[in-house]
Amino acid sequence: MDILIVKLSSLGDVVHAMPALQDLRAARPDARIDWVVERAFAPLVRRCEGVNRVIELQMRRWRKAPLAPVTRQEWRAFRQELQAHPYDAVLDLQGLTKSALVAHTSRLAAGGRRFALANRTDGSSYEAPTRWVADVAVRVPARSHAVQRSRELCAAALGYELPPVLHYGLRAEPQRDPADARPCIAFVHGTSRDDKCWPQDHWIDLGRRLVGEGFSIGLPHGSEAERQRSEAMAAAIGPHAHVWPRLDLGALADRLAACAGVVGVDSGLSHIAVALALPHVQIYNFDTAWRTGPDVPGVPPGRQRSVYGSPCPSPAAVWDAWRAVSPR
Missing domain, CATH: 3.40.50.2000 (Glycogen Phosphorylase B;)
Known part of the structure; x- marks a missing residue:
C-alpha cells in the first residue's frame, strides 16, 4: 500500500504528526509511506522511522512571489516529483488551503482516495478547501490534542484501532557539546x-x-x-x-x-x-x-x-x- 502524508509545517506540527506515521506502520507493515514537507523541516522528517521518501517544497517562499519565473519553475519541478508515484491513500493532516492544494496535486492509484479533516478542532487553524478536496472527510473530537488529531484521522481513514502506546519514531545520534564537562x-x-x-x-x-x-x-x-x-x-x-x-x-x-x-x-x-x-x-x-x-x-x-x-x-x-x- 502506498501512502502520502501531507504535513507541511510548522516545526511543532510536523513533530506532532510523527506518532500517526508510527501507528500506520504498525497497522500496515507493508505500507510505503512518503511525506510532503517544507524544506526547512525535511532534515527532521528524514529522521522519522518509516518514511520512505521526503518530498520537499517551499510554499512559504513561493507565496511571496507566486508569479516569479523561479517560483513557476520550482513549482513545476515539485509537481513532477510529487506525481512521479501514485498513492492508494493521501492523508492531509494539516487542514489548510496550502495542504489541500498539495493533496489535490498528488496522483492517486486506481481506487485511491484522499482523506482530510472534516472539522476544525479547538485552538487550531482550519480552512474549508481541505474538506472540498477530500474524497473522505473525517470528523474528530473538537477538543483534541494535536498529536491525537492526526492519529485519529489516520486510524479512521485506514480502518484500524489506535495502539495503546504512542511512539514518535524520531531517530537521533547524541552529540555532546565538547565544552560541557557537566550534564x-x-x-x-x-x-x-x-x-x-x-x-x-x-x-x-x-x-x-x-x-x-x-x-x-x-x-x-x-x-x-x-x-x-x-x-x-x-x-x-x-x-x-x-x-x-x-x-x-x-x-x-x-x-x-x-x-x-x-x-x-x-x-x-x-x-x-x-x-x-x-x-x-x-x-x-x-x-x-x-x-x-x-x-x-x-x-x-x-x-x-x-x-x-x-x-x-x-x-x-x-x-x-x-x-x-x-x-x-
Missing part, C-alpha cells in the same frame, strides 16, 4: 510568538539554580534576536552556560538527545524534546498545554511535565516541576 540542560527560550516567551530574568534564576546542582546550561538559537538573548543569558548565568552554534534541525536533534533534560517554552524544539523522551518541563503562559503539551494520551506520565501560570509561571514553579521529572 547539560538545554534552555529552549525562543518561540515564534513573543507572548509565549518566559522572562529573561526567570531563565537566569533557573539557570543559576541548575548550575548550583551540578548542571551546565545549553542555549540554542534560531535567529539573531535569539542569539543575542542566549549570549546575554550565558553572561548572566556564568561560565557553565554555553551558547550553541546555529545548527540545522537534524544536528540540533542530536545535540538535544545528548542533554540530561530540556526546559522550554511552547515551541518546536520543545516538542522535539518530547519526541526524544527527554526529561522535560514545558512552560505555558496560556492554558493550552492540553492541546500541544507533553501530556499526550498513550505516553506514560512522569518524565515530562507542563507548567502553566498567568501572566507566566514563576521560576519556583518551573524549578519544582524540573525536580519532579529529573532523574537526579
Whole structure:
C-alpha cells in the first residue's frame, strides 16, 4: 500500500504528526509511506522511522512571489516529483488551503482516495478547501490534542484501532557539546510568538539554580534576536552556560538527545524534546498545554511535565516541576 502524508509545517506540527506515521506502520507493515514537507523541516522528517521518501517544497517562499519565473519553475519541478508515484491513500493532516492544494496535486492509484479533516478542532487553524478536496472527510473530537488529531484521522481513514502506546519514531545520534564537562540542560527560550516567551530574568534564576546542582546550561538559537538573548543569558548565568552554534534541525536533534533534560517554552524544539523522551518541563503562559503539551494520551506520565501560570509561571514553579521529572 502506498501512502502520502501531507504535513507541511510548522516545526511543532510536523513533530506532532510523527506518532500517526508510527501507528500506520504498525497497522500496515507493508505500507510505503512518503511525506510532503517544507524544506526547512525535511532534515527532521528524514529522521522519522518509516518514511520512505521526503518530498520537499517551499510554499512559504513561493507565496511571496507566486508569479516569479523561479517560483513557476520550482513549482513545476515539485509537481513532477510529487506525481512521479501514485498513492492508494493521501492523508492531509494539516487542514489548510496550502495542504489541500498539495493533496489535490498528488496522483492517486486506481481506487485511491484522499482523506482530510472534516472539522476544525479547538485552538487550531482550519480552512474549508481541505474538506472540498477530500474524497473522505473525517470528523474528530473538537477538543483534541494535536498529536491525537492526526492519529485519529489516520486510524479512521485506514480502518484500524489506535495502539495503546504512542511512539514518535524520531531517530537521533547524541552529540555532546565538547565544552560541557557537566550534564547539560538545554534552555529552549525562543518561540515564534513573543507572548509565549518566559522572562529573561526567570531563565537566569533557573539557570543559576541548575548550575548550583551540578548542571551546565545549553542555549540554542534560531535567529539573531535569539542569539543575542542566549549570549546575554550565558553572561548572566556564568561560565557553565554555553551558547550553541546555529545548527540545522537534524544536528540540533542530536545535540538535544545528548542533554540530561530540556526546559522550554511552547515551541518546536520543545516538542522535539518530547519526541526524544527527554526529561522535560514545558512552560505555558496560556492554558493550552492540553492541546500541544507533553501530556499526550498513550505516553506514560512522569518524565515530562507542563507548567502553566498567568501572566507566566514563576521560576519556583518551573524549578519544582524540573525536580519532579529529573532523574537526579
